[in-house]
Amino acid sequence: MSVADRVRERLATEEGSRVLGIRSDLLDRLVKTIRLDLRAKIGFTIVVLFGLSAVFAPMLAPHDPMAQAFGMLQSPNPSSANPLGTDSFGRDLLSRLMYGARISLAVGLGAVTFGALVGILIGLFAGYYGGWLDDLLMRAVDVMWAFPWLLIAIILVAIFGQGFWNVMFAVGFAYIDDFARLARGEVLSVREEEYTLAAESIGLSDTEIIFEEVFPNTVAPLIVQFTVFTARAILAESTLSFLGLGVKPTTPTWGALLGQGRGFITQAWWISIIPGIAIMITVLGINLFGDALRDAFDVKETET
Amino acid sequence: MTDGSDPLLVAEDVKKHFTVEQGMLDRLFSDSEVVHAVDGVSLEVATEETLGVVGESGCGKSTLGRTLARLHDPTEGVIRFDGEDISSLSGARLKELRKDVQMIFQDPLSSLNPRKAVGEIVGKPLEVHDIATGEEKTARVRELFEEVGLNPDTRHRYPHEFSGGQRQRIGIARALAVEPKLIIADEPVSALDVSVQAQIINLMKRLQAEYQLSYVFIAHDLSVVKHVSDRVAVMYLGEVVETGPTDDIFERPEHPYTRSLLHAIPSVEGETGRREILLEGNPPSPIDPPTGCRFHTRCPEYIDGECAKVDPELTAVDGADTSAPAHRVACHWLEHDSSERAAQSPFDRDERGDGAVDTGLTDD
Numbered sequence: 001m002s003v004a005d006r007v008r009e010r011l012a013t014e015e016g017s018r019v020l021g022i023r024s025d026l027l028d029r030l031v032k033t034i035r036l037d038l039r040a041k042i043g044f045t046i047v048v049l050f051g052l053s054a055v056f057a058p059m060l061a062p063h064d065p066m067a068q069a070f071g072m073l074q075s076p077n078p079s080s081a082n083p084l085g086t087d088s089f090g091r092d093l094l095s096r097l098m099y100g101a102r103i104s105l106a107v108g109l110g111a112v113t114f115g116a117l118v119g120i121l122i123g124l125f126a127g128y129y130g131g132w133l134d135d136l137l138m139r140a141v142d143v144m145w146a147f148p149w150l151l152i153a154i155i156l157v158a159i160f161g162q163g164f165w166n167v168m169f170a171v172g173f174a175y176i177d178d179f180a181r182l183a184r185g186e187v188l189s190v191r192e193e194e195y196t197l198a199a200e201s202i203g204l205s206d207t208e209i210i211f212e213e214v215f216p217n218t219v220a221p222l223i224v225q226f227t228v229f230t231a232r233a234i235l236a237e238s239t240l241s242f243l244g245l246g247v248k249p250t251t252p253t254w255g256a257l258l259g260q261g262r263g264f265i266t267q268a269w270w271i272s273i274i275p276g277i278a279i280m281i282t283v284l285g286i287n288l289f290g291d292a293l294r295d296a297f298d299v300k301e302t303e304t
Numbered sequence: 305m306t307d308g309s310d311p312l313l314v315a316e317d318v319k320k321h322f323t324v325e326q327g328m329l330d331r332l333f334s335d336s337e338v339v340h341a342v343d344g345v346s347l348e349v350a351t352e353e354t355l356g357v358v359g360e361s362g363c364g365k366s367t368l369g370r371t372l373a374r375l376h377d378p379t380e381g382v383i384r385f386d387g388e389d390i391s392s393l394s395g396a397r398l399k400e401l402r403k404d405v406q407m408i409f410q411d412p413l414s415s416l417n418p419r420k421a422v423g424e425i426v427g428k429p430l431e432v433h434d435i436a437t438g439e440e441k442t443a444r445v446r447e448l449f450e451e452v453g454l455n456p457d458t459r460h461r462y463p464h465e466f467s468g469g470q471r472q473r474i475g476i477a478r479a480l481a482v483e484p485k486l487i488i489a490d491e492p493v494s495a496l497d498v499s500v501q502a503q504i505i506n507l508m509k510r511l512q513a514e515y516q517l518s519y520v521f522i523a524h525d526l527s528v529v530k531h532v533s534d535r536v537a538v539m540y541l542g543e544v545v546e547t548g549p550t551d552d553i554f555e556r557p558e559h560p561y562t563r564s565l566l567h568a569i570p571s572v573e574g575e576t577g578r579r580e581i582l583l584e585g586n587p588p589s590p591i592d593p594p595t596g597c598r599f600h601t602r603c604p605e606y607i608d609g610e611c612a613k614v615d616p617e618l619t620a621v622d623g624a625d626t627s628a629p630a631h632r633v634a635c636h637w638l639e640h641d642s643s644e645r646a647a648q649s650p651f652d653r654d655e656r657g658d659g660a661v662d663t664g665l666t667d668d
Contacts, residue, residue: 130325193414193415194409194410194411194414194415195414195415195416195417195418197370197375197407197409197415198407198409198415198416198475198478199417199428200375201373201375201402201405201406201407202402202406202428202429202432202478202481202482203399203402203403203429203432203433204428204432208432213417216417216419216420217417217418217419
């Protein structure tokens with residue numbers, strides 16, 4: 001028995017012990033990927049750092065994000081009090097950025113999770129069953145695809161009003177069709193593999209085959225899609241906030257900060273540039289982390 | 305091996321037609337095209353018997369196998385297993401059948417889920433049918449691994465870490481897990497090296513004796529089929545054209561198609577005196593199969609006026625053993641004198657059938 005086998009023996013029982021529904025050996029691979037791959041490490045660090053600063057913003061932020069200080073209007077000086085300067089009302093930009101991360105990240109992740117859940121379900125069933133169900137679901141998806149996402153989002157926000165959940169669903173709605181189409185395509189190719197037939201012949205039901213045999217084999221491109229779209233959803237939320245259709249005009253979000261700073265870009269560039277940089281770094285981090293996830297879950301990748 | 309009792313599996317006039325996948329508009333506004341993949345096959349398999357099914361690629365042998373295993377619903381016909389009509393089972397009763405009928409697939413890599421450890425794959429049937437769980441399942445999986453000649457400690461590895469032969473052993477272990485009565489092996493060795501083929505075939509033979517298994521062994525390699533089968537069914541374009549005990553088929557083939565297949569086996573001895581039979585052309589499309597005998601477009605012994613018109617029935621060969629599964633052939637030459645057959649020289653292929661030569665043959 002090789003060392004690798006013994007390690008696996010320890011990690012995986014016959015059932016494959018699970019942590020949060022993920023097989024422990026996959027989790028192990030993820031840890032290994034992050035430890036060994038520099039890009040994965042950077043991505044993971046960014047995601048964790050931004051995630052933590054968003055979650056603990058009330059404790060970490062040096063100032064109340066809404067507190068105005070008229071003595072400090074548009075101050076760029078990186079003082080210990082305002083490391084990233086202040087905006088046109090003298091509000092601390094760092095604090096606003098940290099509070100903004102809460103909304104931006106939550107809306108971004110929430111929107112894509114919503115879009116992915118619905119879209120992947122549609123894609124799995126359409127691709128697996130084919131026939132009229134496929135036609136019905138995919139034509140419905142085509143209709144969604146025919147509208148620009150911004151238009152849909154504006155309509156939804158206009159109908160249901162502003163607010164965290166509404167913005168999240170409005171943004172996520174636009175991603176259903178992309179996830180559905182990608183999942184369906186993957187299912188179509190996996191459906192041709194004999195292991196789905198084999199699963200049928202040992203007596204698994206259709207739903208079991210879809211979720212145990214088909215879905216895990218479609219997941220790699222979906223993870224990549226998920227991370228790319230999370231980045232895009234953060235931008236989408238920023239766009240809506242920029243247009244004044246975001247969560248609430250007064251709530252600090254990255255998009256809103258960017259939008260508010262736009263008017264002063266010639267006098268105080270940092271008000272809009274810094275949230276822009278934050279968005280960019282987050283998007284980069286999520287993408288790198290997504291690549292690591294994909295590598296870790298692809299058991300066919302050679303052992304490192 | 306047949307002891308005269310009721311056969312384990314009986315297929316009567318089984319048909320499986322597929323509708324060609326079309327876009328939504330085609331489906332709404334035009335007639336769909338139908339592939340006659342399996343078109344009226346009758347066969348039986350006795351307990352502990354191996355029935356070899358041979359034919360060119362595309363003749364419907366895989367579809368037949370999958371239909372017999374009820375992975376496809378038969379379009380028409382009756383399949384009986386152990387006396388019970390299984391042709392339209394569904395739900396829980398179909399699941400029950402899965403315990404008795406299992407499949408081994410052609411591509412050992414494609415038939416194993418790449419994201420599951422092989423122990424998980426082999427243990428899955430035990431779980432699905434509530435045969436064993438937990439410790440018991442682990443023990444049984446180890447047993448199965450040993451039974452098929454694999455190291456039980458490798459069960460946490462993934463399929464891509466094994467060689468082709470080992471993967472096929474995993475596939476066999478999975479099929480064996482529920483201790484089935486019948487295993488349908490769809491070209492189980494075609495994807496393997498010759499040396500590995502022999503190992504897998506010997507394994508299958510050993511398991512057959514040990515577990516009293518019946519096999520439907522689908523293959524295009526006649527030498528393999530000759531080695532493993534008790535009886536053989538030769539398929540052409542969705543139909544069985546000749547069936548009988550292996551020796552009869554290989555020693556006294558009656559159907560021109562069987563003969564040409566046998567002649568295609570490369571011979572080491574370099575036998576002389578055999579008449580070369582080379583088939584020309586490709587099998588016709590199963591979407592629009594030829595009228596009459598399906599083989600008439602390529603037959604080297606074509607009879608003008610009969611073959612293109614009348615579909616020959618499977619008939620017992622004169623002198624064949626009259627006890628049940630006899631040597632039967634679907635060919636018009638059975639109604640003719642053998643001397644006549646030897647003297648015959650057929651029309652060119654272009655002049656055949658519904659076309660120029662014979663009048664009154666075109667009925668549609």
